[in-house]
Amino acid sequence: xxxxxxxxxxxxxxxxxxxxxxxxxxxxxxxxxxxxxxxxxxxxxxxxxxxxxxxxxxxxxxxxxxxxxxxxxxxxxxxxxxxxxxxxxxxxxxxxxxxxxxxxxxxxxxxxxxxxxxxxxxxxxxxxxxxxxxxxxxxxxxxxxxxxxxxxxxxxxxxxxxxxxxxxxxxxxxxxxxxxxxxxxxxxxxxxxxxxxxxxxxxxxxxxxxxxxxxxxxxxxxxxxxxxxxxxxxxxxxxxxxxxxxxxxxxxxxxxxxxxxxxxxxxxxxxxxxxxxx
Amino acid sequence: xxxxxxxxxxxxxxxxxxxxxxxxxxxxxxxxxxxxxxxxxxxxxxxxxxxxxxxxxxxxxxxxxxxxxxxxxxxxxxxxxxxxxxxxxxxxxxxxxxxxxxxxxxxxxxxxxxxxxxxxxxxxxxxxxxxxxxxxxxxxxxxxxxxxxxxxxxxxxxxxxxxxxxxxxxxxxxxxxxxxxxxxxxxxxxxxxxxxxxxxxxxxxxxxxxxxxxxxxxxxxxxxxxxxxxxxxxxxxxxxxxxxxxxxxxxxxxxxxxxxxxxxxxxxxxxxxxxxxxxxxxxxxxxxxxxxxxxxxxxxxxxxxxxxxxxxxxxx
Numbered sequence: 001x002x003x004x005x006x007x008x009x010x011x012x013x014x015x016x017x018x019x020x021x022x023x024x025x026x027x028x029x030x031x032x033x034x035x036x037x038x039x040x041x042x043x044x045x046x047x048x049x050x051x052x053x054x055x056x057x058x059x060x061x062x063x064x065x066x067x068x069x070x071x072x073x074x075x076x077x078x079x080x081x082x083x084x085x086x087x088x089x090x091x092x093x094x095x096x097x098x099x100x101x102x103x104x105x106x107x108x109x110x111x112x113x114x115x116x117x118x119x120x121x122x123x124x125x126x127x128x129x130x131x132x133x134x135x136x137x138x139x140x141x142x143x144x145x146x147x148x149x150x151x152x153x154x155x156x157x158x159x160x161x162x163x164x165x166x167x168x169x170x171x172x173x174x175x176x177x178x179x180x181x182x183x184x185x186x187x188x189x190x191x192x193x194x195x196x197x198x199x200x201x202x203x204x205x206x207x208x209x210x211x212x213x214x215x216x217x218x219x220x221x222x223x224x225x226x227x228x229x230x231x232x233x234x235x236x237x238x239x240x241x242x243x244x245x246x247x248x249x250x251x252x253x254x255x256x257x258x259x260x261x262x263x264x265x266x267x268x269x270x271x272x273x274x275x276x277x278x
Numbered sequence: 279x280x281x282x283x284x285x286x287x288x289x290x291x292x293x294x295x296x297x298x299x300x301x302x303x304x305x306x307x308x309x310x311x312x313x314x315x316x317x318x319x320x321x322x323x324x325x326x327x328x329x330x331x332x333x334x335x336x337x338x339x340x341x342x343x344x345x346x347x348x349x350x351x352x353x354x355x356x357x358x359x360x361x362x363x364x365x366x367x368x369x370x371x372x373x374x375x376x377x378x379x380x381x382x383x384x385x386x387x388x389x390x391x392x393x394x395x396x397x398x399x400x401x402x403x404x405x406x407x408x409x410x411x412x413x414x415x416x417x418x419x420x421x422x423x424x425x426x427x428x429x430x431x432x433x434x435x436x437x438x439x440x441x442x443x444x445x446x447x448x449x450x451x452x453x454x455x456x457x458x459x460x461x462x463x464x465x466x467x468x469x470x471x472x473x474x475x476x477x478x479x480x481x482x483x484x485x486x487x488x489x490x491x492x493x494x495x496x497x498x499x500x501x502x503x504x505x506x507x508x509x510x511x512x513x514x515x516x517x518x519x520x521x522x523x524x525x526x527x528x529x530x531x532x533x534x535x536x537x538x539x540x541x542x543x544x545x546x547x548x549x550x551x552x553x554x555x556x557x558x559x560x561x562x563x564x565x566x567x568x569x570x571x572x573x574x575x576x577x578x579x580x581x582x583x584x585x586x587x588x589x590x591x592x593x594x
Binding site for chain 1: 351354369372373381503504506508510513520524525
């Protein structure tokens with residue numbers, strides 16, 4: 001407060017840095033998370049080897065691409081809050097206790113505030129929980145990681161878009177607390193859906209027929225399947241570039257649509273806020 | 279079946295807590311009162327088990343009542359709990375839409391592995407799963423409150439926020455198991471094999487329960503490390519739903535001799551399915567699960583006891 005006028009970008013930058021530092025505080029929890037992602041990585045790697053031994057080329061991946069898919073998804077799932085976690089529970093708690101009134105009173109946009117905080121968290125979890133499992137997976141198994149720096153840059157853009165889509169969906173969950181009060185049930189449902197439809201259990205390209213086509217256009221595909229495909233998609237020369245552009249466009253479209261929906265719901269929700277007492 | 283198993287698991291919980299709570303949990307009012315009666319050590323010890331069970335029951339009942347206040351949320355979360363495991367199984371079914379066998383096992387055989395370990399983990403999670411919150415409790419100081427209450431600490435930690443929605447996972451696991459058993463009619467079911475199924479679920483729940491208690495004890499040293507425990511429970515269950523033939527031998531040795539997860543369902547299920555063990559262990563190990571379930575509680579409860587005794591409040 002003592003600072004004079006802080007630019008908008010500076011404000012949200014500070015919120016994001018706060019989110020990063022907040023999660024960086026818990027070193028043990030991070031180490032425990034790395035351990036868990038690595039253990040799951042090993043377990044799933046053996047099942048993927050068994051599956052791709054039986055059916056080489058399944059889902060358009062060879063075995064090393066399938067293993068890469070799996071290890072990269074282990075590296076991304078904490079950042080994308082695909083198995084729960086993230087800000088939405090805290091948000092719901094603030095709605096339930098009424099603290100949200102204080103948030104609405106701040107001279108900052110509610111959605112942008114939480115987005116900045118969540119991206120800060122995701123940034124830490126990408127580094128803190130993503131890098132080590134991927135390196136261990138790369139040492140223990142034959143992975144098909146690209147070497148071109150541009151491919152990794154495109155991957156990071158795609159990851160960022162995926163994180164925004166993930167935030168935008170979870171923001172809707174947070175807002176649901178204005179009507180439901182207790183968010184436990186809906187959070188659980190949302191976790192189920194994101195585990196299954198993001199491609200974390202199995203790549204979405206392995207899902208059969210029309211159902212497979214359907215799950216590949218849902219927003220959850222933008223959170224995991226698409227970023228990993230962008231990373232793997234460097235093999236084809238011209239087709240690869242067009243496919244990557246399409247993939248990024250797909251993510252951006254979902255991000256814009258869901259953020260917009262969030263704003264609509266937010267304006268409906270804030271009309272419900274009743275400030276008690278005084 | 280679930281009913282009987284539930285009682286079993288609760289006894290295990292009370293047993294361990296009696297060990298842990300006796301020294302550290304702020305002596306309850308009843309134990310000292312009974313000691314002068316001159317029955318030696320056994321009577322107060324036993325009464326602490328009962329006390330732990332009673333406390334557990336009261337706390338759990340309170341949480342069930344509170345859960346029922348938000349009924350829609352409860353129904354959604356119970357359904358969600360069942361759906362999580364169902365979607366796991368759907369993923370396996372999608373795999374089997376492309377292949378006929380995985381690691382030499384058919385879909386009904388994998389369903390047997392899947393259903394039994396899911397039911398075991400669900401039971402353990404319902405009865406003892408909340409012990410993984412202990413790291414948070416140590417951090418925010420709420421464990422201190424529990425130490426001064428006249429109920430064994432483990433019973434309080436396990437029953438606090440008792441989540442009835444976890445019935446969803448148990449029900450789902452048992453449903454898949456039922457389907458597997460109905461599909462495996464060519465197996466020549468004997469009385470021994472039929473009995474093995476409920477024994478496997480109960481013993482498996484107890485082994486997972488011991489891992490949870492041990493993992494909670496680890497958090498006294500490590501702080502907020504709930505996820506380490508998850509990698510043995512949830513990760514273990516993910517592994518156990520696939521056939522052992524899929525995994526590397528070293529991994530199999532690790533989960534047989536170090537953290538004995540193989541006894542949760544692999545070894546008994548291989549007997550039921552009439553398949554050889556990839557490690558070539560003697561046949562009797564299939565029947566060892568209940569024994570292993572008792573044995574693993576020894577290090578787990580010792581670790582818990584050591585954890586509670588070494589606990590120093592954060593003091594803020």
